[in-house]
Every structure is written in structure tokens, then in C-alpha cells.
Amino acid sequence: MAVLHINEKEKKGHINAEIYGHFSEHLGRCIYEGLYVGENSDIPNVNGMRTDVVEALKEMQIPVLRWPGGCFADEYHWKDGIGPKDKRKKMINTHWGGVVEDNSFGTHEYFELCRQLGCKTYVNGNVGSGTVQEMSEWVEYCTFDGVSPMADLRKANGHEKPWKIDYFGVGNENWGCGGNMTPEYYGNLYRRYQTYIRQYNNAAPVRKVCCGPNAADYFWTEGVLKTCFAAPHPAQAHGYMDAMSLHYYVVPNDWEHKGSATQFDEAEWYRTLAKAVYMDELITRHGAIMDQYDPEKKIGLYVDEWGCWFDVEPGTNPGFLYQQNTMRDALVAGATLNIFNKHCDRVKMACIAQLVNVLQSVILTEGPKMILTPTYHVFHMYKKHQNAELLHSYIEGNKTVGTDEKDRVPFLSESVSVGEDGTVHVTVSNLSLSEDAPVEISFAQLKPSSVKASVLTGQAHAHNTFDAPEQVKETELSGCAIEGDVIRFTAPACSVISLDIR
Numbered sequence: 001m002a003v004l005h006i007n008e009k010e011k012k013g014h015i016n017a018e019i020y021g022h023f024s025e026h027l028g029r030c031i032y033e034g035l036y037v038g039e040n041s042d043i044p045n046v047n048g049m050r051t052d053v054v055e056a057l058k059e060m061q062i063p064v065l066r067w068p069g070g071c072f073a074d075e076y077h078w079k080d081g082i083g084p085k086d087k088r089k090k091m092i093n094t095h096w097g098g099v100v101e102d103n104s105f106g107t108h109e110y111f112e113l114c115r116q117l118g119c120k121t122y123v124n125g126n127v128g129s130g131t132v133q134e135m136s137e138w139v140e141y142c143t144f145d146g147v148s149p150m151a152d153l154r155k156a157n158g159h160e161k162p163w164k165i166d167y168f169g170v171g172n173e174n175w176g177c178g179g180n181m182t183p184e185y186y187g188n189l190y191r192r193y194q195t196y197i198r199q200y201n202n203a204a205p206v207r208k209v210c211c212g213p214n215a216a217d218y219f220w221t222e223g224v225l226k227t228c229f230a231a232p233h234p235a236q237a238h239g240y241m242d243a244m245s246l247h248y249y250v251v252p253n254d255w256e257h258k259g260s261a262t263q264f265d266e267a268e269w270y271r272t273l274a275k276a277v278y279m280d281e282l283i284t285r286h287g288a289i290m291d292q293y294d295p296e297k298k299i300g301l302y303v304d305e306w307g308c309w310f311d312v313e314p315g316t317n318p319g320f321l322y323q324q325n326t327m328r329d330a331l332v333a334g335a336t337l338n339i340f341n342k343h344c345d346r347v348k349m350a351c352i353a354q355l356v357n358v359l360q361s362v363i364l365t366e367g368p369k370m371i372l373t374p375t376y377h378v379f380h381m382y383k384k385h386q387n388a389e390l391l392h393s394y395i396e397g398n399k400t401v402g403t404d405e406k407d408r409v410p411f412l413s414e415s416v417s418v419g420e421d422g423t424v425h426v427t428v429s430n431l432s433l434s435e436d437a438p439v440e441i442s443f444a445q446l447k448p449s450s451v452k453a454s455v456l457t458g459q460a461h462a463h464n465t466f467d468a469p470e471q472v473k474e475t476e477l478s479g480c481a482i483e484g485d486v487i488r489f490t491a492p493a494c495s496v497i498s499l500d501i502r
């Protein structure tokens with residue numbers, strides 16, 4: 001029996017809702033078809049945004065949406081995506097499938113989508129192939145509420161009042177697709193570009209995000225921070241940034257042969273999960289470098305691209321990155337979100353890649369049909385952690401599981417928070433493919449009076465399809481009971497569980 005100890009008296013930090021964030025790029029069928037079908041589509045929509053998808057995302061409580069990329073961001077020229085749609089420039093999306101991008105989804109459409117979703121905005125600017133002026137003018141266009149060339153242009157395009165940019169990314173993967181830069185070179189460009197992201201509304205500041213490392217590239221983190229913290233302006237003691245990003249994808253094998261999304265053996269199951277829980281080490285080690293520059297943890301680490309990256313579904317465009325999503329994805333999501341919660345002192349945002357029809361999506365669409373993936377259900381089950389307070393917790397008697405010594409993973413993964421109304425939210429994942437886990441929850445003082453528990457489980461390869469959309473779905477967890485001062489339940493092999501305790 002594993003014992004999950006919870007000290008409800010020991011709050012460890014605030015879990016920013018943005019940890020449950022998402023990412024959408026002009027890539028494959030994410031924006032077009034997945035989110036935006038246009039006003040004239042037969043698919044029910046509001047101002048071009050698919051109603052079914054918007055409603056599902058609202059139910060999941062999407063807190064923030066990053067856009068327009070990704071690699072696409074450093075080739076995107078925002079002025080191509082404003083004004084009358086029939087006059088917008090067409091271009092080739094060179095990164096993703098070489099298809100025609102007609103720019104019918106641009107700045108106005110993005111803010112309209114976020115309005116419908118009720119989520120915060122995270123716009124990613126172009127450093128790789130864009131100018132300082134272009135970036136500066138984009139922020140002016142979106143956020144200035146006065147008389148200026150860009151504010152006037154926005155008004156002429158039909159939007160009188162400014163929007164709010166909550167977060168602005170200064171470039172994307174500038175160590176790679178965003179310009180193949182060195183950390184020092186990018187660090188200097190970051191200092192320069194961010195200078196011209198003006199704060200037009202002090203009541204609604206634009207938070208600036210510096211491009212951080214890929215996976216274990218500690219050299220990048222050190223080099224960029226050293227450059228940004230050198231000879232600081234007195235008012236810019238924090239390296240001119242509010243946050244630094246981190247990108248990390250779980251690729252079961254190697255980049256040439258990533259592995260199938262739906263067909264894998266036991267060894268690959270554990271290898272995938274071992275790569276997922278490696279996120280803990282990445283955050284710890286990048287965080288340790290950040291601590292040297294920012295011991296008070298004022299700069300957030302935004303893991304603004306994460307998730308599983310498999311081979312594309314057979315027969316689909318290799319440039320579209322369309323993949324299925326099984327219980328393995330659910331376990332990756334469950335374990336990773338627990339890690340983010342536990343690092344909430346440094347991790348202030350995370351965006352899974354990507355929202356619809358690309359990589360580890362929460363939603364897949366086919367024409368007018370839509371399915372919710374196992375990953376969707378995990379985000380839905382974890383939504384109560386958003387803006388809750390992390391509680392101290394640990395599992396006594398947790399062992400490791402796995403077939404290969406180097407790919408062993410913790411049997412159980414957990415995190416615990418308390419909401420404003422005093423409800424304790426517990427999320428537990430059982431990473432074993434074959435072994436059920438009896439669990440006892442014990443509190444420091446709390447005497448539980450009620451518990452509501454749900455579970456997502458199935459065999460490892462289980463997934464939803466357009467013909468069978470409810471193969472994997474959240475159900476009530478039976479056999480979960482209060483026994484005296486403790487709660488007992490069994491976490492089935494390959495499951496994600498969520499409990500609300502009063």
C-alpha cells in the first residue's frame with residue numbers, strides 16, 4: 001500500500017492558471033479547419049471560429065493561448081494578416097508542408113478567438129526575419145488607445161478599442177529555426193527588441209518573454225542570462241524579462257524514427273514516460289541557473305512548448321504533424337502537469353503543443369466532426385489546480401516500474417492543491433502498465449468528510465476515433481471511500497485520477 005501524505009497546513013506556492021496553457025501555430029490543420037473555418041462555412045461557427053471546439057475548450061477552462069508559432073512566428077509578418085481578407089497576401093508556409101497560407105486568420109481573428117475562449121493572450125513576435133520596427137508596431141497596433149499611425153490603422157480595420165496582450169514572446173527557438181543564433185547574439189538582440197515593446201497601458205502591462213533553451217541546453221540558458229543581466233539599467237534589474245521559455249518534446253526513439261502514436265510495446269511505453277518525467281530534472285537544472293541571476297524567482301520559466309512528438313499518422317502530410325493520442329499521452333500529460341504544479345515557484349506558464357490536430361492535441365477534427373483526446377480529459381480533470389495553492393505532499397512506499405533499468409519511472413505521480421473554497425484537489429497517475437496501486441491518503445490534521453473521485457483509464461493503446469469517440473473518457477472512480485481519518489482507493493494500472501476532498 002502506498003501512502004500519500006498531505007500536509008494541508010503547508011502551502012508551497014501559487015499554481016498559476018497559465019500552467020494549463022496551450023499553443024496554436026499556423027501548422028497543418030491547427031488554425032485552419034481546427035479552430036477557424038471562416039464565416040461562410042457549413043460548420044457551425046461564430047465569426048469563423050468553430051463553435052464545437054470553442055465550447056469544448058471553454059469547458060476545459062483554457063487559460064492562455066500562444067500564437068502564431070513556433071517556427072512560423074519568425075517568418076510571420078503581421079501586417080500580411082490584417083485588413084480586408086481578399087486583399088491579404090498569400091504566402092507559402094515553408095516550414096510546415098509548403099501549403100498556401102492566405103492569412104485569413106490574423107491579428108483580429110486571434111483576439112476574437114481569445115475573446116470567445118475567455119483566455120489570456122500570448123503573442124509571439126518575429127526576431128528571426130522581422131525588424132524591431134515591425135515588432136514595435138505590432139504592439140502599438142494591438143494595445144495603444146490613442147492617436148497614432150498603428151492605432152489609427154487598427155481602427156480603420158474595424159477595431160476601435162485596443163486589445164490586451166498579456167504576454168509577448170520576443171522570438172521563438174532563436175537557437176534553431178528562429179535564426180540559428182548564439183546565446184550572446186540573441187541575448188543582445190533580446191535586449192534591443194524588447195526595448196521597443198512599449199507599455200501603452202500601465203494597468204495592463206505586456207509581460208515580455210525571452211527565448212529560452214531547448215531541452216538540456218544549459219549553455220543557452222547561462223549565455224542568454226549572462227548577456228541580459230550584464231550592465232543592467234537600474235530599472236531593469238531582472239534581465240529585461242518577465243520570463244524565459246523552455247521547449248521540450250517527448251520523442252520515444254530518435255528524431256528520424258520517433259515512433260508510432262498508437263503502436264508501441266511495453267519497453268517503449270516506459271521509455272516514453274521516462275522521457276516525460278525527465279521534465280523534472282530539466283526544470284530543476286535550468287531553474288538552478290536562473291536562481292543565480294534571479295534568486296527571488298521574479299522571472300518565470302515558461303515551458304511554452306511541451307508534449308509528445310510521434311511519427312505522423314500514416315497517409316497524412318508529413319509537414320502537418322498530425323498524430324493520434326492514446327492513454328500513453330494521458331499518462332505523459334498527467335505526470336508532467338504534476339511536475340509543473342510541484343515547481344510552481346518557478347514554472348509560471350506551460351503550453352502543450354498543440355491545441356488542435358497537431359502533436360499532442362486535446363482535440364482532433366475531421367470535417368464537421370470533433371473528438372476529445374485522452375489528453376483533453378486530463379486537462380479537464382486537472383483544471384481545479386488552476387489558481388489553487390500547492391500543498392506539501394509526498395508518497396511513502398512509492399517504488400519504480402519499468403522494463404529497462406535506464407527507463408524506470410515512479411510507480412505513482414501526484415500533486416495536491418487547495419482551492420479558495422477549501423477543497424483539496426489531488427491528482428494521481430499510475431504509470432504501471434500492469435499493476436494496480438492501492439493508495440491511502442493521510443492528512444496532517446484534516447478529517448475528510450466527503451470525497452469525489454474520477455478516473456481516466458483503459459488499455460495503453462486505447463484512443464478515441466471519429467467512429468468511436470468515447471473509448472476513453474472520464475468516469476467515476478468506484479471503491480474510493482473515507483475510512484476513519486484516511487481515504488482509500490485503488491489506482492488501476494495505466495490511469496489518471498482526480499479527487500476533490502472536503
Ligand code: AHR
Binds near residue numbers: 172359
Ligand atoms: O510545435 C512544432 C514546432 O516545434 C514549433 O514550431 C517549434 O517552435 C518547435 O520546434
